[in-house]
Amino acid sequence: MNEENLYSRGKLSAEDLHLFIKGELGDDRMREIELILKTSIDDFKQYISIKESLYLMKKGLKPSLHFKNSILGLVKKQSSIPHIQLLIKVIKDSISISSSDQEILEFQGIMTDFAFRGSEPGPISVTRKVNGNEVTLSFTPNMESENYLLEVTLLKEEEISALLLVEGEEWEIIRDLSKKSLFENPLPLHGSMELIFKKRGEIQYTIGIVLHNDK
């Protein structure tokens, strides 16, 4: 499924269309949007889709208790996989790293270890304990080619594989972290990534990473 452009079609935003439906825009804007709706199929479809959704939410059937419990069961199963989200910001000479644990929504400051080579940023190393194992992520920047090399090391030497996703797409997989720790394909300076750690095919834990770089 292509999730990239699912809801960014046409010239008008969903917010604009919602306000138009509720009649909460000025007369000029209302007329302008009406004209766009008559000339843009994508906008018109999106507009009808929002109207349809609002109607169905109000008039549609409620879920049975059995159905609701089955979905909540799926959520419970999913939530049992430990997940940590890291936000790494590199702004000129400073680096800020924060993490959000799945149970705690607020971001927390964590230990970072980095060095500078002249005015160039040096490697960034982040260590976190996840699911009883200490995971160290080392990002080595290459400012000329504008990318990072990522190395993942685990304190406990186990046969664990690491699947790296960049912007939701499979990027690279390391089959056994006890034998190899460096991802060969460099990472972009910006963007969201995800590391999925598996043991014998079962997901053990996941780490989401958002990189933001202002040179």
Add this chain to the structure above:
Amino acid sequence: MNPEDFSNMMSGLLSGNENSWSFFIDSFYPLIRGKISKMAPHLDVDDTAQEVYMQLINNDYRALRKVEGGFPAFLNFLIAVIENVAKSQIAKHSRFSQKIDHQKDIETNLEDKRYSIEIEFFRKEEEGFFTHIISQLDLTYLEVMQLRSKGYKAREIAEILKISQNTVLTKMRRGKEKIKKILDSEIKS
């Protein structure tokens, strides 16, 4: 749904909070079920609805993490997910029931690839023609006809558009007449 409630719901969904998921199921199930029923009445609606929820839950809520914007943008996102799931279920269903010959499938795929540029050209042409026609009609006519094409009954269209059922029926009849007139004049010219 006000922006604060929506934002709280989203944070809760992404962290697997049971109350948020419970609220989400109660609030959006009517939409998910209703949309599936209109798109594919022959499918088991709850099975397909479950697939939709699984798409949102799987891989640590990856699909949900991509949602940007507020409640209206989320509606569009959700509709797109429902449509994708329903389409894939319809395809699965028809593959099993029609027992399509494997070789025929391969030939069709080759054919589709070979003519994809032409198909795209004609699609664009048709879209342009359609835009030309609809730009000559009032918005209410278009709304009525679009909702009708999605399988809504006159009573439902009346409720969605907040107009009387008689007006819906009149708009449907007059809309068809108007389109016929436009098409006739296009053909003559």
